[in-house]
Amino acid sequence: MPKEKPELSDAMRAKISKKTPQKNPIKGTKFTIAISSAKGGVGKSTFATNLALALKKIGCKVGLLDADIYGPSVPKMLGISEKPKSDGQKLEPIIKYDVQCMSIGFLTDQETPMIWRGPMVTSAIKTFTQKVNWKDLDFIIVDMPPGTGDTQLTFSQEIKMDGAIIISTPQEVALLDVIRGIKMFDKLSVKILGLVDNMSFFVGDDGKKYKIFGEGGVKKTAKDYQKEFLGEIPINSEIGKFGDLGKPIVESNPNHEISKIYLNFAEKIKSTYL
Ligand code: ADP
Numbered sequence: 614m615p616k617e618k619p620e621l622s623d624a625m626r627a628k629i630s631k632k633t634p635q636k637n638p639i640k641g642t643k644f645t646i647a648i649s650s651a652k653g654g655v656g657k658s659t660f661a662t663n664l665a666l667a668l669k670k671i672g673c674k675v676g677l678l679d680a681d682i683y684g685p686s687v688p689k690m691l692g693i694s695e696k697p698k699s700d701g702q703k704l705e706p707i708i709k710y711d712v713q714c715m716s717i718g719f720l721t722d723q724e725t726p727m728i729w730r731g732p733m734v735t736s737a738i739k740t741f742t743q744k745v746n747w748k749d750l751d752f753i754i755v756d757m758p759p760g761t762g763d764t765q766l767t768f769s770q771e772i773k774m775d776g777a778i779i780i781s782t783p784q785e786v787a788l789l790d791v792i793r794g795i796k797m798f799d800k801l802s803v804k805i806l807g808l809v810d811n812m813s814f815f816v817g818d819d820g821k822k823y824k825i826f827g828e829g830g831v832k833k834t835a836k837d838y839q840k841e842f843l844g845e846i847p848i849n850s851e852i853g854k855f856g857d858l859g860k861p862i863v864e865s866n867p868n869h870e871i872s873k874i875y876l877n878f879a880e881k882i883k884s885t886y887l
Contacts, residue, residue, distance in 0.1 A: 635771070636770070636771060636772060636773045636774075637742075637743065637771065637772060637773060638772070638773040639742045639743075639747060639753055639772060639773075640743070640747065641676075641745075641746065641747030641748050641749065641750055642676060642747055642750040642751070642752065642753040643750065643751050643752070643886070643887075644751065644752050644753070644775040644776070644886050645752070645753045645755060645772065645773065645774050645775050646752055646753070646754055646755065646774075646775060646776045646777070646778065646806070646882065647755045647757050647768060647774055647776070647777040647778070647803070648660055648661040648664065648754060648755065648756055648757060648777075648778050648780065649757040649765070649777050649778065649779050649780070649794055649798075650757075650759055650779060650780040650781060650787075650790075650791075650794070651759060651760060651761060651779070651781075651787075651790030651791055651793050651794035651797075652759055652781070652782075652786075652787045652790040652791075653684070653759035653760075654759075655759075655780055655781055655782045655787055655811055655812070656780055656782070656811040656812060656846070656852075657756065657757070657759065657780045658679075658681070658686035658687070658690060658756050659690070659811075659852060659853075659856055659861070660778075660780050660809065660811065660846075660875075661677065661754050661755075661756035662677065662686075662687065662690045662691060662756070662856070662861050663852075663861050663862060663863045663872075663875040664754055664875055664878055664879060664882075665677040665712050665752075665754040666710060666712065666861055666863040666864050666875075667863045667872070667875040667876045667878065667879035668751070668752055668754070668879045668882065668883065669710070669711050669712055670863065670867060670876065670879070671876065671879050671880060671883055672883075673751040673752055673879075673883055673887070674749055674750045674751045674752075675711075675712050675713070675750060675751065675752050675753075675754065676706060676712065676713040676714070676715075676747050676750045676752070676753040676754070677691075677712050677713070677714045677715075677753070677754050677756065678714075678715050678716075678741055678742070678745075678753050678754070678755045678756065679714070679715065679716030679717065679718065679756045680738060680741065680755050680756060680757050680758060680764050680768070681756055681757065681758040681759075681764075682717050682727055682729065682734050682737055682738075682758065682764065683726075683727050683729075683734075683758060684758065685716045685717050685718030686718075686756065687714055687716040687718065687756060688716055688718035688719060688723065689718075689723070689856075689857075689859065690856050690859065690861060691709045691710065691712075691714060691859055691860075691861070692709070692858070692859020692860060693707055693709055693714060693716075693719065693859075695707060695719070696719055696720065697715065697719050697720070702744070703744050703745065703746045704740070704744060704745045704746065705745075705746050706745055706746065706747060706748075707719060710860075710864050713747060713748065713750065715741050715745050717737060717741075731762075731763040734763045734764060734767075735763055735764075735767045738763075738764055738767045738768065739767070739771075742768075742772050751886075751887060752882070752886070755768065755774075759790075760790075761793055761794065761797045765797060765801075766801075769797075769798070769801035769802075769803050770801065774803045774804075775804070775886070776803070776804050776805070776806040776882075776885075777798050777803050777804070777805050777806065778805075778806050778807060778808075778809060778843065779791055779794050779795065779798075779805065779807075779808050779809070779840075780808075780809045780811050781808065781809070781810065781811065781830075781831050781834075782810070782811055782812045782813075782826045782831075783810055783812075783813055783824070783826045783827040783828060783829070783830040783831055784826045784827060784830070785827065785830065787826075788830045788831065788834050791808065791831070791834055792834065792838070795834075795838050795840060805840050805841075806841065806843070806882070806885070807835065807840055807841035807842060807843035808831050808832075808834065808835040808840055808841070808842055808843060809831070809843050809844060809845070809846065809878070810830075810831035810832065810842070810844070810845040810846070811845075811846045812825070812826060812846070812847070812848045813826070813831070813845035813846065813847060813848075814845070814847050814848065815847060815848040816847060822847075825848065831845075843878060843881065844874065844877070844878065846871065846874055846875075847871070849871050851866070851869065851871060852871055862875075863875050863876065
């Protein structure tokens with residue numbers, strides 16, 4: 614007969630829970646969703662900003678946290694050049710298009726490179742999650758840096774993350790990074806809401822679909838790793854154009870076919886959580 618395991622005493626239980634890192638929710642929001650891409654340049658920030666605006670359009674209260682310390686995109690994509698106010702204790706988010714925003718890019722000169730070691734990045738992330746006056750939000754959308762580094766670790770281990778979405782292009786080389794991203798979130802016990810295939814095809818003047826970066830790879834990766842495939846976004850030059858103008862496509866032209874795709878993603882997220 615196997616011996617029964619002894620019950621843990623209350624003192625022992627308290628000791629163990631002290632050792633387990635505490636995951637703090639970001640104050641001022643109900644849910645925190647990370648937008649991640651294991652590779653750079655696949656459209657992660659474009660997705661994060663348009664998704665935040667789409668959630669707002671369907672009635673949610675939204676914050677956008679640019680956690681890409683080395684390469685912040687939110688100031689440019691939302692056309693923000695002002696500095697956040699502080700009372701010495703907390704930073705006030707900057708409100709643009711009815712979305713509460715915070716980015717390291719609001720605090721530094723746009724052209725100054727952030728030459729920081731890991732602990733400084735970790736400390737910046739803690740400031741943005743614990744010392745920003747986020748107010749009364751349904752969602753904070755976090756634009757993660759690419760890769761599987763300090764920021765991802767800090768978020769996943771210390772902050773209560775309610776879900777992550779992984780963005781990729783269909784290229785083989787990007788997919789390898791997606792697999793690394795999936796494994797990282799799984800290991801850190803962050804729920805992956807699903808995978809998005811960005812720049813999945815281009816529709817030519819002849820009306821035909823051209824699969825420039827290959828076909829079906831993101832969907833297949835999702836299937837292989839038992840994750841949901843959330844959908845695809847085609848290549849469309851309007852996306853970049855409006856992003857560069859500081860007014861993303863969902864805000865500039867909500868009836869555009871591309872905006873409808875982002876609005877669909879937003880509906881999915883809203884119905885999952887609210
Ligand atoms: P990341 O955050 O992954 O580095 P960005 O969101 O900055 O990537 O996007 C990289 C570039 O690709 C930007 O110029 C952006 O406008 C463009 N882009 C993103 N998604 C699309 C798309 N579906 N079609 C066309 N251009 C896109």
